[in-house]
Amino acid sequence: MFIGTFWFIFGVVIGSFLNVLVIRLGTGESVVSGGSRCLSCKRRLHWPELIPLVSFFIFRGHCGHCGSRISWQYPAVEFATGLVFLFIWLRIQQNFQFSIFNFQTIISFLFVAAMASLLIAISIYDIRHQIIPNQLAYPFIVLALFSVVWRLKNWSAFGGGKLAGENLAVGIGLFAFFALLWFVSRGRWMGFGDAKLALGIGWWLGWPLGITAFLFSFWTGAVVGVFLLIFSVPRRLKGKYSLASRLPFGPFLAAGALAAFFVGERAVDWYFRLFF
Numbered sequence: 001m002f003i004g005t006f007w008f009i010f011g012v013v014i015g016s017f018l019n020v021l022v023i024r025l026g027t028g029e030s031v032v033s034g035g036s037r038c039l040s041c042k043r044r045l046h047w048p049e050l051i052p053l054v055s056f057f058i059f060r061g062h063c064g065h066c067g068s069r070i071s072w073q074y075p076a077v078e079f080a081t082g083l084v085f086l087f088i089w090l091r092i093q094q095n096f097q098f099s100i101f102n103f104q105t106i107i108s109f110l111f112v113a114a115m116a117s118l119l120i121a122i123s124i125y126d127i128r129h130q131i132i133p134n135q136l137a138y139p140f141i142v143l144a145l146f147s148v149v150w151r152l153k154n155w156s157a158f159g160g161g162k163l164a165g166e167n168l169a170v171g172i173g174l175f176a177f178f179a180l181l182w183f184v185s186r187g188r189w190m191g192f193g194d195a196k197l198a199l200g201i202g203w204w205l206g207w208p209l210g211i212t213a214f215l216f217s218f219w220t221g222a223v224v225g226v227f228l229l230i231f232s233v234p235r236r237l238k239g240k241y242s243l244a245s246r247l248p249f250g251p252f253l254a255a256g257a258l259a260a261f262f263v264g265e266r267a268v269d270w271y272f273r274l275f276f
């Protein structure tokens with residue numbers, strides 16, 4: 001439990017870095033240097049304003065200097081990243097019950113934590129700007145490819161070649177599907193960034209979890225889309241532009257991938273017992 005708490009706090013700190021990363025991406029500002037500033041009065045933040053999560057509650061969501069409101073996005077992302085890191089640790093512990101402190105456990109954790117961090121950053125960026133930036137999509141794809149190579153090398157005795165082949169095929173299949181949607185709709189249903197993200201998810205999770213991630217994201221996307229459509233009807237009648245027509249799909253893909261990583265195996269078991 002002590003280690004779990006440690007990873008939670010580590011996740012909160014990474015979450016606060018992801019907030020800065022998403023805001024500075026594309027502005028030309030350095031992500032690692034320059035210190036955090038209040039976006040309103042531009043004053044540099046000092047301790048204790050720099051403590052992630054806690055500071056938001058100390059200052060009750062306002063800048064300590066100019067008093068302007070601070071977006072709830074910051075503590076929400078910090079808390080969510082902390083929770084995701086904790087769950088990743090618990091999930092990986094299940095796989096390596098007898099050797100919590102060996103090299104492979106730590107590498108597995110850091111790898112999945114890095115993938116989850118990129119997914120979280122991609123989601124926030126997609127919600128804010130309706131696009132998935134290459135600076136986040138490419139590292140995600142490269143890390144996913146690295147995991148395929150790792151599988152090929154380390155699990156060669158247990159059919160690693162077949163597994164790696166499956167992962168590559170699932171990634172390319174998902175990419176082709178999203179690229180087709182993008183092409184047919186001329187980018188209105190899906191962006192090309194979604195296709196890149198799906199490629200990385202397929203390479204990372206393989207068969208059957210990659211497909212499970214895809215199904216999770218489509219179901220949740222459909223449910224949320226229908227809800228937004230219903231709630232936007234009164235506004236549509238007044239001729240106002242609705243959110244549902246510009247629902248970014250990146251966050252659903254990201255959530256689907258994480259859900260598949262956490263509970264995908266159980267969902268697949270359940271499905272096959274139900275129908276076969």
Ligand SMILES: [Zn+2]
Pocket residue numbers: 038039040041042043063064065066067068
């Ligand atoms: Zn301020």
